[in-house]
Amino acid sequence: MQYESDERAIARAIEALADGETIDHGTARAIAAGFTDGGDTVNYSFVSTGAMPTDSDTPGADVLHSLYRGVDAQTLSASNEALLALDYYLEDREAAGDTDRVDGWSDMWVLKHVDRPHETGTLPDCFACDTED
Numbered sequence: 001m002q003y004e005s006d007e008r009a010i011a012r013a014i015e016a017l018a019d020g021e022t023i024d025h026g027t028a029r030a031i032a033a034g035f036t037d038g039g040d041t042v043n044y045s046f047v048s049t050g051a052m053p054t055d056s057d058t059p060g061a062d063v064l065h066s067l068y069r070g071v072d073a074q075t076l077s078a079s080n081e082a083l084l085a086l087d088y089y090l091e092d093r094e095a096a097g098d099t100d101r102v103d104g105w106s107d108m109w110v111l112k113h114v115d116r117p118h119e120t121g122t123l124p125d126c127f128a129c130d131t132e133d
């Protein structure tokens with residue numbers, strides 16, 4: 001079965017947010033993973049465990065800035081909405097003091113629908129539709 005691209009799933013997740021809501025862990029991980037170059041430990045640690053830097057006063061900003069490294073301006077601008085959503089997510093966790101590794105993190109990802117255009121909830125064999133019931 002074919003699933004929609006990460007990019008589309010992320011855009012859909014962001015679109016579905018109501019005012020003041022933030023993205024879930026899996027969506028945050030999928031966004032961050034799109035910027036992983038493997039060489040940055042803050043970025044790597046966040047993508048692999050959900051942990052944010054503990055030796056910092058600004059753990060959220062540290063994670064976000066670690067993603068920007070080595071990324072060109074055009075890519076950053078094209079990913080502006082996703083990065084903004086990630087920024088709110090990180091600020092939320094930072095404000096809650098929730099900067100540790102997250103249980104089950106490595107199994108989390110943005111919810112992806114079957115890649116057959118359909119309204120959410122209308123395709124019986126779509127795993128993502130199923131879990132939204």
Ligand SMILES: [Zn+2]
Pocket residue numbers: 113114118119120121122123126127128129130
């Ligand atoms: Zn679906």
